[in-house]
Amino acid sequence: MNLWILLAFTAVAECRYQKRGTHSCPDLCSCSSPPSEVVCSQSSLTHFPVDGLPSNTSLLSIQSTNLSSITASHLSVVPLLNNLQLYHNHLKSLPSDLLRDVPHLNTLDLTGNQLVHLLPNTFSHTSLRRLVLKNNLIEKADAEWFLGNSSLTWLDLSGNRLTGVPAALLQKLPNLESLDLSDNNLQDLQPDALKNLHRLESLNLAGNKLSSLKPTIFAHNRKLSQLFLQENQLQDLPATLLKGLPHVELLLLNQNQLQHLLSGMLDDRKSSFQIILTANPWVCDEKMEYLWKWLTIHPQNVIFLEEVTCAGPEALKHRQVISLTGSELGLDKI
Incomplete structure (x- = not known):
């Protein structure tokens, strides 16, 4: 034993x-x-x-x-x-x-x-x-988290309680290629917030409370290829928002408060460009002419094209924008 x-x-x-x-x-x-x-x-x-x-x-x-x-x-x-x-x-x-x-x-x-x-x-x-x-x-992003000229290429701050992102923080991240700020409480972006992000390729601002964007907010992000703006409160977009951004291949604008797109906004896009425009209160009147023509010429670039529908006027409610005629949009009166 x-x-x-x-x-x-x-x-x-x-x-x-x-x-x-x-x-x-x-x-x-x-x-x-x-x-x-x-x-x-x-x-x-x-x-x-x-x-x-x-x-x-x-x-x-x-x-x-x-x-x-x-x-x-x-x-x-x-x-x-x-x-x-x-x-x-x-x-x-x-x-x-x-x-x-x-x-x-x-x-x-x-x-x-x-x-x-x-x-x-x-x-x-x-x-x-x-x-x-x-x-x-996290309620506040602090520039003091990082030293200057950080080697960071990927930063994900999504799903927090941020109401803003200081430009001083992003200026310390010149090598950043992907930035995710989705599902926070952002109401605005400082005009120069993204100025130092010359290598940025993917930017996710979805699920915030943005109601407008400055015309030059992305002017320094020439490598940007993916831009997520869905589920905000955007009411209109500058015609020059994508100017100088030749590499954008994916743009999500669904679930905002957009009624029209200004003439020229989607011009000069690559053949591989894809966009989602659903769940916006599109008003199908004469101001819809630019988007209507663009959709007609570029249906292959629109994801869920058949779900881009009119919220008004009452006579056209729920109609697919691409199915409309110039007469229905009131263009024959111009």
């Missing part, structure tokens, strides 16, 4: 030794190597899994747990970390030196936490390229 107890004790000891070794893995986590990836997704996890975390970990994903705090000393045990995913946890704050000991970190995803206020320099300690702060409780 004593021999069996001794053998069992030896087996347990060897298991614990191996767990501390190069093939260790924290409790409540799963590990794969190579590449060195650690995924922790158990709701019973309440603390950062320091014990057993391989020092050569390159991807660490802690998702849908009860983790409520994280520090720089926690991350110091994984100095080769490249991708840190901390989504759907219970983080309410971050220390300003959080990224101090992970100089190779490329991607940080903090989706679905409870972050409200972020300290200055929180994201200034690494060569971070992708930062996702989606679906938190």
Whole structure:
């Protein structure tokens, strides 16, 4: 009997030794190597899994747990970390030196936490390229989050409580290629807010409270190819809004308050250009002439073309714009 107890004790000891070794893995986590990836997704996890975390970990994903705090000393045990995913946890704050000991970190995803206020320099300690702060409780974006000339190429601030975005913050992000500000409470954009974003290719402003846009708001974003403006309160758009933007291939304007488009706004678009115009209160009178003609000539460029319908006048309500005649629009009276 004593021999069996001794053998069992030896087996347990060897298991614990191996767990501390190069093939260790924290409790409540799963590990794969190579590449060195650690995924922790158990709701019973309440603390950062320091014990057993391989020092050569390159991807660490802690998702849908009860983790409520994280520090720089926690991350110091994984100095080769490249991708840190901390989504759907219970983080309410971050220390300003959080990224101090992970100089190779490329991607940080903090989706679905409870972050409200972020300290200055929180994201200034690494060569971070992708930062996702989606679906938190952030009310104010601060220029002091970053150092000047940040290497960031992707910033997602969607699903927060922002009422504005300071131009000083975006001026520190000259390498930005994708900016997502959707589903906030933005009512306006500063005239020069996007001025320094010469590499910007995708801009998402959907789901805000924008009622108008300055004619030159995108004048410095010549590489822009995707522009999401749907689900706002836009009542009209400048005729020159897309001037100087030859690469725009996707424009979403659905679910706004647009009644007409000014003449020339959609001119000189690429053959691959696509637009959505549905769920706007289009008024089908003589001011609809430009859009009506454009739709007739470019039906292949319009997604859900048959759903672009008249909200007025009463006699044309619910009619497809493309089905109208010049006479019905009152053009024969001009």
